[in-house]
Amino acid sequence: MSAAMKQVVLAAYARGNPQASDFRIEEVPVPRPGAREILLRTLYLAVDPLLRFSVDETTLTGASRMELGTVMVGPAVSEVVASNHPDYAPGDVVEGRSGWQEYCVLAPDRSDYRGPPRKLDPALAPVSTALGTLGGPGQTAYEGIVKVGRVQAGETVVISAAGGAVGSIAGQIVKVLGGRAVGIAGGAAKCAALLELGFDAVADYKAPDFAAQLAAALPQGAEVYLDNVGGDVTMAVLPHLKRNARMPMCGFIAYYGVGMEGPGPDRLPGFYRQIMNKALEIKGFAGIFAGQKGLEDIAGWMKAGQIRFAESFVEGIEAAPEAFSSVFSGHDHVGKLLVRVAAEA
Ligand SMILES: NC(=O)c1ccc[n+]([C@@H]2O[C@H](COP(=O)([O-])OP(=O)(O)OC[C@H]3O[C@@H](n4cnc5c(N)ncnc54)[C@H](OP(=O)(O)O)[C@@H]3O)[C@@H](O)[C@H]2O)c1
Secondary structure, three states, X not given: OOOEEEEEEEOOOOOOOOOHHHEEEEEEEOOOOOOOOEEEEEEEEEOOHHXXXXXXXXOOOOOXXXXXXXXOOOOEEEEEEEEOOXXXXXXXXXXXXXXXXXEEEEOHXXXXXXXXXXXXXXXXXXXXXXXXXXXXXXXXXXXXXXHHOOOOOOOEEEEOOOOOHHHHHHHHHHHHOOOEEEEEEOXXXXXXXXXXXXXXXXXXXXOOOHHHHHHHHOOOOXXXXXXXXXXXXXXXXXXXXXXXXXXXXXXXXHHOOOOOOOOOOOOHHHHHHHHHHOOOEEEEOOXXXXXXXXXXXXXXXXXXXXXXXXXXXXXXXHHHHHHHHHHHHOOOOOOEEEEEOOOOO
């Protein structure tokens, strides 16, 4: 009889913020790799906010929609434990979209647009950073600040969800470029951690005096707003943006649970006024475009001690649903939140 493993499957489509009860843990046999396939043992899982788009009952923005009862999708760092593919050997550590399961068989030749599993160099940095600073969140921060935001020395950049994986790296890239980084995050502890990471000023959007904190942090306004959130936070930031400000629109986590139309009131008229009056330059983007160049620059800045990676862990695959839910309902972690599924060899 073959060995058993655990996997997390989608039990119900999310309504509003995802709940742990939307998922179910199942025990199934460990799969065997076929011709030109590899067997992976999962080490770390990322509970990325964008995965929310896959667990909607209807397809809203072109994201892949999951069928109920199938293994939760998502990126992971894994160790190759068996290989029938010439490019991979047992012991290699890779990053790929192998989903929320303890083991996974992948066919590198049949990978999607993201390419085959990426081989990692453990000498460069802890392999877990391939899901954070040296992975998708790092690429996203780079694309938002360097390419779309075109941040110049001396400019002020305000960043929402600054305590998250993308925001915490983005603020540090602003500092590397000679800018002034202002972070918005929930809670005094998270804000203090951002100052530790090198942010120049912070504002706690959960505090009753958030508006005053933001005004104090932005006495001259801001040239760039990296928006990860939307909603009330963005409405509070808009009056502080300078004329011709750039607004790289990275994400809108405040709206991920509300479908195409929020509960109201309709704030689009005020939003449109600000866009036109201030000639705002708003651009949505996908972080993967920063590609290898973004990761190489960040790795160089890390080596030079200019960027620190922030990550924290919850333990065991059973913790994944709760960890994913907490991304939307609030948690105390700063930087990338990961699920440690198994110990590294
Ligand atoms: N465009 C792209 O290619 C791309 C790629 C990756 C991520 N993203 C987007 O970028 C954003 C940040 O991602 P991430 O990887 O940094 O996520 P993360 O590490 O999970 O951090 C997300 C943070 O968002 C904050 N948040 C959640 N709900 C909120 C709300 N209603 N209002 C204000 N803040 C809220 C929370 O921080 P607090 O504790 O401070 O509330 C949470 O820690 C997300 O919108 C994500 O979808 C876009």
